[in-house]
Amino acid sequence: MGQVGSLVGLSNVPDGAFNQLGNILKRLPHWDGPTCGIGFGTMLVLLILEKIGKKWGKKHFSIRYMASSRAIIVMVIFTLISYLLNKDRDDYLWALSQVSTHGIQHPKAPDATLLSKVVARSIAPLVACTLEHQAVGKAFARRNHYAIDQTQEFNYLGVTNIINSFFGVMPVGGAISRTAVNSECNVKSPLNGAITAGFIILTLYVFSPALYWLPKATLAAIIIMAVIHLFGPLSLIWRYWRISLADFIACMVAFWVTIFVSAEIGIGAAAGWSVAWTLLRSAFVTPSIHASSPSNGSSDSSSTFQPLARVPTVSTLNQQISENEGGPALPEDTVVVQFGDSLFFPNANRNKPRYSVEAERSWSVAAERRLARLRNERGVVMRQMPLAVVIWDFGMVPFIDSTGITALAELKDDIRRQLGFGVQIRIIGITKSVRHRFERAGWKLADADGLQDGGADVVYPSLERAIWDERDRDSLKGVSTEKA
Template sequence: MEPLISQIPIHRNSAQHKWVSCCSFCTFHRWIPILTWLPKYNFRWLQMDIIAGVTVGLTTVPQALAYAEVAGLPVQYGLYSAFMGGFMYCVLGTSKDVTLGPTAIMSLLCAFYIGGDPVYAVLLSFLCGLIQVSLALLRLGFLLDFISYPVIKGFTSAAAVTIGFGQIKSILGLKNIPHQFFLQVYYTFQKIPEARLGDVVLGVSCMLLLIVLMWMKSTLPPLSEEHTTHVRVAQKIVWSAATVRNALVVVGATVMVFSLESADQHYFTLTGKTSKGLPPFRPPAFSEITPNGTIVSFSDIVLDLGGGLAIIPLMGLLESIAISKAFGSQNNYRIDPNQEFFAIGITNIIGSFVSAYPVTGSFGRTAVNSQTGVCTPAGGVITGVIVLLSLAYLMPVFYYIPKASLAAVIICAVTPFVDYHQVIELWRVRKLDLLPFMVTFLVSLWEIQYGIVAGILVSGAMLLYHEARPKIKVTDHGFLLMELDSGLSFPATEHLSHVIYNNALQVSPPRSVVLNCQHVSRIDFTVVNELRNLLKQFRLQNVTLIFSGLKNSLLEVLNAADLPQLQHTESVEAAFESLLGHTHND
């Protein structure tokens, strides 16, 4: 039986066709990707998804608590932000590996705009989600293409340095350290004599244990048929322990601290009191009453968030898209960027109803998810359930989590983002690309949000410079042959005119020119207007300007402009013959 949609007469260019296309079954599948893989779901996939979901869940809980600290929020807000992504992405996501939740970089960005205020954080999540969904519906994913790789690496490196050093205060047990990076460095070193010995010993011990477990995992040899069962089991135990190392370290530290606190021994700085139970499901607050009774309106909050409403949604999308593309390439599948925008946006909108702050894809947890053998996005549902169980039953225990252990988790999580190998590669491949990298990195150390903007501006200036100064190769054949290597647009007009005037019209005697446009694919009105002036000058000087290799689209534009005495040939050779014939006739 033919599908119903094929029985409807459609005019290809009509609004009716567009409406039917938008409402088609295929389009519905594209917007709800779970409909594509769920009918094929089987028991083996379920087994692998449960194993991966549990493993990622044990990694997510301690990281979520730690990242809430980075964002300047009570630790429970990390868990509030960590479960909705698993449920929503299962339905809307196009990558089997990606896990959505709080990340170090997004937490740091949020910290600059929310000022530790949960109302600001939750409303920011809602507004970010609206912006991201709008970008998806308008199919504006190409905007991320204007953020170059050096800018991304400069930003992530600076964020890792800022986040990592920001946790030194917790390792040392220091208080009242400013958030600004350079002030943070100064006051941290100034207050080293005030460090608490218990926090230092515990923090350094946790870091060493995490490093050892990471090293053990990275040095595990690949298994082969020659290995005995005991070797296989031992290697699996080591791999599993290293994979959930964050949970092991935090749980171990918490148990030790709880036993000491029960014996009235207070050596460590604790996380402290947290809210009990699951967050209420309610819309985000659009205004706030401060402790002194002042009402902060929605418009005031939006003004306070300022540039964060542009930077945070875009960086969230960029981080997640980069991760999903990387793992899609590694595991041989493709993602739909606009659908990813939609999934992240909906997650942030719904997440704001459970007191979440903005989330995005996590590289570390996605790597764990992939390595554990996840088969579908359903693994995220298992992770979400584990976070919900932690919220429901473990919140009183979180009081005893030492801040030094969470700081150790954060430092070890962000260290890999400081990738000096990329600096060496940029220097080796193209030294000029170190400029946006270094500008982004250095400015981000001052203010992380300005670093991104500065890097984009520098990259844009470099791009515009090449647009405004296309290479023009000039050779002498008795007359001049000028070859353009790219398109012509209005920034290049002055440069083209300058080259032609200096080489052909301001010499004695004036010289004819063949302008080879074989590689030119676009032209605009400013260029056409300048060509009109050039043709007039050539005519007054009694020399010729011939265009060769014009594409039909360019020829149509020039003909529409009705340029006086426009001469063009299909090839450079034909232009040469025309000029030589003109010379002989003279």
Template sequence: MLLSRWLPGLANLLQYRREWFRYDLQAGLSVAAVQIPIAIAYAQIVGLPPQYGLYACVLPMMVYALVGSSRQLMVGPDAATCAMVAGAIAPLALGDPERLAQLAVIVTVLVGLMLIGAGIARAGFIASFFSRPILIGYLNGIGLSLLAGQLGKVLGYKIEGEGFILSLLNMLQRLGETHLPTLAIGVGALALLIWLPRRFARLPAALVTVAIATLCVGVLGLDSRGVSVLGPIPSGMPQLSWPQTNLAELKSLLRDALGIATVSFCSAMLTARSFAARNGYTINANHEFLALGVSNIAAGVSSGFAISGADSRTAVNSMVGGKSQLVGIIAALVIALILLFFTAPMAWIPQAALGAVLLMAGWGLIDIQAMRVIRKLSRFEFWLCVLTTLGVIGVGVLPGIIVAVLLAILRLLKSIYQPTDAVLGWVRGIEGQVDISQYPQARTLAGLVVYRFDDAILFFNADYFKARLLEAVEREPEPRAVLFVAEAVTSIDVSGIVALREVRDTLLARGIVLAIARPHGTFLRMLVRSGLARELEQRLLFASVRAGIRAYRVWRNQLQREALKEPGRAGAAQQPSHD
């Protein structure tokens, strides 16, 4: 039981079925075939040599296979997190490649520690703050940034300037410097990356494309004609180490690490939950915080950089038919063998081919169809999605996301501050009460206002509740009583109780009785604690709307009979009682 709680992957492997191995072996080889070129390409996003991308695969994949709860999720370099890592460490490294690698390790370990801390604090709910429109907008922004940043590799020159706008302007200004052999390699690689998945879905398109491009460079000697290649890649595994740093650097990296950790977790959870749902099991968000955190620390101490759930490699695993976490271990061992014995051929990989892989990765992050659906459903969330994209490409990943999240929270607060409400009536053929603003033909009882408020009554909306109820009373020609339907009021605080008492007193001063139907939960407990339930003498608290209306009819008929017996007598001070 303890093993399955803390090491679900290992617990699953201890119950391994022999018949799974054939599928897991095939899936592991396929994942490695996709992971290797992508990891090499993503290392360039961070600004690191290609071997660091492979370092970020081996140990993290093994660790997640033991600690993670998802049977399909593959961890590794991710375009979004790589872009965020680059933004965090590039200003501090000042162009020093060695320092860049050290800072990548530091920020990755910080990300891991934050994820573990969040898991211990059971903060899995954080993923809920990243709504679908915000995540789509964020990924669109990352995708556009990747497109702008990688076009230079395909065109054959280095694009100067930071950010989407400056990179795009610099590229357009220097189109005349395009290197035609490099452009031919890049365009050919793009064509293969588009065609191969459509024609041969099971082939690792990225690996085949990079291999063909490398073969062309070697056979045709294109490197001597100015086509840029990776160059020699050191063989062997990285040494486990911890770089030196100082307090000023840590303070700068902590903020960025928090953003990377949040985005890394949300991205991984979206992928893990999607594939878990397809395969009939569930994912524990709090445990995934721990698993992803330990995997990031493993990436850091093995000289890698921050990793996340890799959706493309997870999709390959699922498509080929991987059955267990052994897929990740097999893929990691294959990558380790490549690092130990087969790095020499990688020296001939053309930068244009890797640029093409990254262009396809960036394009794959942009989801136009999802934006169309969001626009159809909610204009606000559509513009929130667009704003997130503009924020990411304009002011940076983390500030863009923070602005979008704050806007979403402000909209939520506005909806709580001004929740929906209704004056209720009845329509023949419709069960229960209806909003009379939606049904003009609805019937009401003369003198009775049946009012519903659709949220908690708290300090920031208590005055709004009071104003709206009194406005509803003003619209009734000769109001005698108000029946407040409280079934949607889940909670009320001290300010809300004060507002409710003020409403009661204001109505009484005008000879109007306030009754409450369907009080429950925290709302009812606060009525009792505040003494308001006692002040209402339990005669004006009703278990249902129907009971309140029945009591009003009895009370109204009683007033009418007494008015006939004693003309001029005021009956408004009397109160209806339970039928």
């Protein structure tokens, strides 16, 4: 939208895509005829060359090369036309670029006074520049089927702007317009940067008189035709809606904020929404709890069980249990708790009450009326033996913080208070980083195949071993059981 004013011969167009669109349409009677002819003529030639390249470019190298270089071709053609028609006129037919340079100034250290004034105010442009740079890079990487190295991109930004500061140059970043021109010219190698820099140096010292006659409308048309191919189909928005409401909202936030405010604010708003959504989603994660039940009862999972995969998951457990009803039963004294996400401040204490209810329905000795109501609400069939093993599956827990460890310690204490210290806590699927956090918190852990430390919770390599290991299962003999 920023180029449309130059395309139709309007000046003093405001900032912001929405404001620009309204201003340009409002001033429709003031559009300049010759400028529109040059601008739309450039777009037409670019479109024709593109279609020719798509149709015959694969068979003829010269046609493919001509189509790839169409931006340079139209620039030369319309600059020549502009020169021939305007060289003898005092009042030009259309606005010209009027490039006038005197080379590159000699490098010098930035002014300390200026530096002190812009340090604090440079943070916001830095964030906006990096966000826009990454967004533009990813858009073109997706379009042209390659991957970008984000560290390399940030290094480029830093080195470029540090060097530019010694020449009095404005801060720069990845610009969608110039990147789009490179993409449309089928640039395939970073060597293009050296060639571009060479032409810029030649322009500054040699070609600037010729570029003086380049119409602004031609330059605007080249940029518009390069950028327009980045727009996806409208069906993509509907696809976001069907796949994920969160992605649809992020898309709408980025689009409308960009239209009404600016691109950097739009990108930042969408990124902020993504962070907020991730925190909300993590805050309401609840674990999956699997326990046995009689064949005619109901529970979170069926009572049948067969040996599971080395790396157990909820789907693995449900599938193997549900598809093998004739197999051996999951021990009635065992409960498997599988955590579905990281255990940290937003969700740690939210999950704990669920465990407490589960504990109440499994082994509480509260009043019969309260027990009956809880069992009826949860569809629970009473166990015939006390709980002996609680298995915590950390296979989907990449991170845990001090709040999560504290919540698990409270849960462990609740379990032990209900049934005594004979109840075993067995752990599977724990990653090295999570285990290190447990150990730094003073939580004793021991490997199933290693030396056992008294009071340590045992870490097993698989769900199968954790369920069927008979070690110390007789520790609850003599504990009274509640019967239905």
